[in-house]
Amino acid sequence: MIxxxxxxxxxxxxxxxxxxxxISFYLGAKAKSAQGYFAAHGQIPWFVNGxxxxxxxxxxxxxxxxxxxxxxxxxxxxxxxxxxxxxxxVALFVVAEPLKRLGKFTFADALDCQFxxxxxxxxxxxxxxxxxxxxxxxxxxxAGALIQPLLNFPHWAGVxxxxxxxxxxxxxxxMVSTTWVQFIKGSLLVLFCLLLTGMILQRxxxxxxxxxxxxxxxxxxxxxxxxxTSDPNLTVVAEDGAWKGKxxxxxxxxxxxxxxxxxxxxxxxxxxxxxxxxxxSASGDKFVNGYPRGNKEGQRQLRPVGSIAxxxxxxxxxxxLGPLAYLSTLQNSEIVLWxxxxxxxxxxxxxxxxxxxxxxxxxxLTPGASPTFKGVRGNEFYxxxxxxxxxxxxxxxxxxxxxxxxxxxxxxxxxAARKSTVVGIxxxxxxxxxxxxxxxxxxxxxxxxxxxxxxxxxxLAKSFGQIPFAVISAIAFTTVLGTVSGLIMAASGAVAHDxxxxxxxxxxxxHQKVRVAKIVAVGVGVIAMALGIVxxxxxxxxxxxxxxxxxxxxxxxxxxxxLFWKGTTKQGVTAxxxxxxxxxxxxxxxxxxxxxxxxxxxxxxxxVPFSQPGIVTIPLGFVVLVAVSIITKKPAxx
Amino acid sequence: xxxxxxxxxxxxxxHIDDCEHTSARNARVGLVLFTVYLALYGGFMGLSAFAHxxxxxxxxxxxxxxxxYGFGLILAALALSLVYMVLVxxxxxxSEMHSSAAKxxxxxxxxx
Numbered sequence: 001m002i003x004x005x006x007x008x009x010x011x012x013x014x015x016x017x018x019x020x021x022x023i024s025f026y027l028g029a030k031a032k033s034a035q036g037y038f039a040a041h042g043q044i045p046w047f048v049n050g051x052x053x054x055x056x057x058x059x060x061x062x063x064x065x066x067x068x069x070x071x072x073x074x075x076x077x078x079x080x081x082x083x084x085x086x087x088x089x090v091a092l093f094v095v096a097e098p099l100k101r102l103g104k105f106t107f108a109d110a111l112d113c114q115f116x117x118x119x120x121x122x123x124x125x126x127x128x129x130x131x132x133x134x135x136x137x138x139x140x141x142x143a144g145a146l147i148q149p150l151l152n153f154p155h156w157a158g159v160x161x162x163x164x165x166x167x168x169x170x171x172x173x174x175m176v177s178t179t180w181v182q183f184i185k186g187s188l189l190v191l192f193c194l195l196l197t198g199m200i201l202q203r204x205x206x207x208x209x210x211x212x213x214x215x216x217x218x219x220x221x222x223x224x225x226x227x228x229t230s231d232p233n234l235t236v237v238a239e240d241g242a243w244k245g246k247x248x249x250x251x252x253x254x255x256x257x258x259x260x261x262x263x264x265x266x267x268x269x270x271x272x273x274x275x276x277x278x279x280x281s282a283s284g285d286k287f288v289n290g291y292p293r294g295n296k297e298g299q300r301q302l303r304p305v306g307s308i309a310x311x312x313x314x315x316x317x318x319x320x321l322g323p324l325a326y327l328s329t330l331q332n333s334e335i336v337l338w339x340x341x342x343x344x345x346x347x348x349x350x351x352x353x354x355x356x357x358x359x360x361x362x363x364x365l366t367p368g369a370s371p372t373f374k375g376v377r378g379n380e381f382y383x384x385x386x387x388x389x390x391x392x393x394x395x396x397x398x399x400x401x402x403x404x405x406x407x408x409x410x411x412x413x414x415x416a417a418r419k420s421t422v423v424g425i426x427x428x429x430x431x432x433x434x435x436x437x438x439x440x441x442x443x444x445x446x447x448x449x450x451x452x453x454x455x456x457x458x459x460l461a462k463s464f465g466q467i468p469f470a471v472i473s474a475i476a477f478t479t480v481l482g483t484v485s486g487l488i489m490a491a492s493g494a495v496a497h498d499x500x501x502x503x504x505x506x507x508x509x510x511h512q513k514v515r516v517a518k519i520v521a522v523g524v525g526v527i528a529m530a531l532g533i534v535x536x537x538x539x540x541x542x543x544x545x546x547x548x549x550x551x552x553x554x555x556x557x558x559x560x561x562x563l564f565w566k567g568t569t570k571q572g573v574t575a576x577x578x579x580x581x582x583x584x585x586x587x588x589x590x591x592x593x594x595x596x597x598x599x600x601x602x603x604x605x606x607x608v609p610f611s612q613p614g615i616v617t618i619p620l621g622f623v624v625l626v627a628v629s630i631i632t633k634k635p636a637x638x
Numbered sequence: 639x640x641x642x643x644x645x646x647x648x649x650x651x652x653h654i655d656d657c658e659h660t661s662a663r664n665a666r667v668g669l670v671l672f673t674v675y676l677a678l679y680g681g682f683m684g685l686s687a688f689a690h691x692x693x694x695x696x697x698x699x700x701x702x703x704x705x706x707y708g709f710g711l712i713l714a715a716l717a718l719s720l721v722y723m724v725l726v727x728x729x730x731x732x733s734e735m736h737s738s739a740a741k742x743x744x745x746x747x748x749x750x
Contacts, residue, residue, distance in 0.1 A: 075704055075705070078708055081708070082682070082712070085712055085715050086675070086679050086711065089671075089672060089715050092668070092722075093668035093669065093671050093718075094668060094669065094672050097661060097664050098665050324698070324699040324700070324701050325699070325700075328696070328699060328701050331700065331702060362694050362702060363694075365702060365704065365705060366690065366693045366702060366704045367690070367693060368686070368690065376686055376687050376690065384687045384688075387683075387686065387687060388683060388687060391679075391682075391683050395679060415727065418723040421723075422719045422720055422723055425719050426716050429713070429716055433709060433712060
């Protein structure tokens with residue numbers, strides 16, 4: 001979909017971003033010059049630190065990805081919310097206290113003090129590098145998704161802008177995500193999403209959504225087939241080639257000279273509904289419904305979607321609704337969902353047909369409505385594995401991300417640490433409840449871009465006006481900037497400090513280390529940008545789910561066994577990290593999802609039966625650790 | 639190297655005011671509460687995978703079990719962390735008062 005940008009929206013956006021960046025640089029500069037930022041943190045109130053948890057943790061995956069997934073598929077996006085929050089319970093109740101008892105605050109530090117082994121340092125550094133890059137991809141994709149509707153740049157331009165800005169920041173100043181900056185971001189994100197949710201509830205539900213002001217929603221036609229077959233201007237096009245057997249009827253329109261594609265809504269083909277077709281020709285030209293893609297005369301673009309077909313008791317609109325009433329009304333409505341189907345034409349062109357499907361609200365609001373997790377509704381056990389595997393990986397993933405736990409330790413005493421944790425969980429949990437409403441609001445708002453789920457929430461905000469849209473985009477954008485700069489710094493640190501100084505034992509002065517880190521930061525930034533472009537079409541929360549799978553497989557077995565089993569040896573730890581990492585990565589890269597969305601190849605080539613590796617690779621990590629530890633156990637000293 | 643955007647000095651030594659005894663008690667409490675949550679989470683996974691029709695049933699104000707259970711898990715995480723905070727507030731019975739012993743154990747030197 002091509003978006004129309006508005007100068008006022010851009011102005012508000014830039015102002016917001018400038019203010020947040022300005023505060024961040026100011027506080028960051030103060031922190032660096034003051035001897036030990038440590039001196040400041042004893043004064044950070046537990047409430048502030050708690051909200052900073054939320055600012056640290058919530059990123060593009062939560063705001064863009066989950067809302068987008070809910071908007072297109074319903075409940076299955078909410079599974080991520082539930083899983084991400086559950087991961088906090090694991091991190092706090094199982095890992096935080098024992099880790100602190102070791103006197104260490106990160107996974108890498110704990111391993112280091114216990115064993116002091118180069119093998120472990122190497123494995124931990126590689127693990128950090130890989131997980132950071134995997135986490136970076138969805139952030140870059142999200143950044144592109146934010147820039148696109150705002151500035152009307154193509155996705156790759158958005159990714160490059162963000163990549164360049166962040167790399168520049170990291171190389172020159174380093175964006176220190178101080179507690180106060182994260183507190184500001186966390187509060188703004190939660191507050192504005194609360195406002196947006198309020199507006200959604202106030203608006204209620206309608207069968208005629210207004211859409212965004214600059215592109216009002218237009219309903220799509222649903223007709224009796226006879227209406228079209230009796231039209232003298234339309235001739236049926238024979239089903240041939242890749243169109244054979246597909247649920248579509250094509251008509252050639254004598255007046256326009258274009259071919260229209262209609263979807264058969266019932267088994268006998270008595271009713272047809274309008275579709276949207278995006279075609280990329282063999283030479284790379286883009287078409288929508290047969291016309292060149294664009295905004296000018298004679299050009300077309302994809303129209304926004306997202307509507308309710310039927311409300312309970314035949315109402316046309318409900319007016320303001322309470323939170324539970326909104327959900328129960330949706331459950332009892334019929335919702336129009338859009339599904340893509342790709343057709344490879346004989347002349348080398350690729351057409352994606354987006355067609356409508358009516359779904360019962362209650363069906364959409366239970367697990368298994370999306371293509372990825374529909375197996376959960378079937379009878380075969382192994383088809384449910386994707387769902388079970390994801391829920392396990394999310395549950396285990398948070399604790400396996402070393403940077404998450406650090407904030408737990410940054411207040412002045414234990415009581416404050418626990419209070420801030422409660423505030424953190426409350427903020428994050430509350431935010432995730434809001435994402436359900438944002439996603440469902442977007443689903444019924446008439447603003448969705450049918451080709452990209454990541455833009456659902458900013459576009460929803462657009463339906464309330466340019467200013468809410470600009471403000472929400474700015475807040476989300478600064479959150480992404482913070483996350484991306486932190487990840488690039490982590491990855492470049494893993495290379496410069498851990499790999500080069502500790503493993504390869506290359507002697508470097510502090511000055512040299514900083515220089516190497518900066519060079520690596522540029523390299524990592526470039527890789528992140530390239531991957532952000534490649535993964536454009538994938539929903540960002542799905543990508544983060546993969547990152548969680550890798551983190552949980554690589555780090556959790558080593559972390560837990562280190563804390564709870566005295567028989568752990570350094571070889572066991574090294575093996576567990578490397579096997580977990582390689583197996584989960586390989587699994588992901590050989591999955592159906594990767595073949596379909598990343599490589600663009602037929603899914604029949606996929607080598608693994610489901611897309612989320614956690615349920616296989618997490619236990620594998622434990623098994624490898626135990627086996628190798630037993631084999632390499634030192635005999636007891638006499 | 640801490641893979642984190644926060645300044646490294648932040649991760650150096652927090653004040654640990656629990657002695658070994660209290661720490662062990664806290665860890666046990668944590669594991670018990672974790673097990674409670676695991677049961678709730680496992681229940682959610684099990685129902686979704688093996689009793690899907692139950693998840694579609696309206697249970698509260700017309701809203702189905704899937705949504706209410708999901709909200710419930712979010713609230714449970716909050717409730718359990720509050721319970722945890724209350725249960726570990728006092729030092730464990732039989733523990734010595736603490737700070738110097740704990741400080742001795744607290745390695746926290748900045749690696750960088």
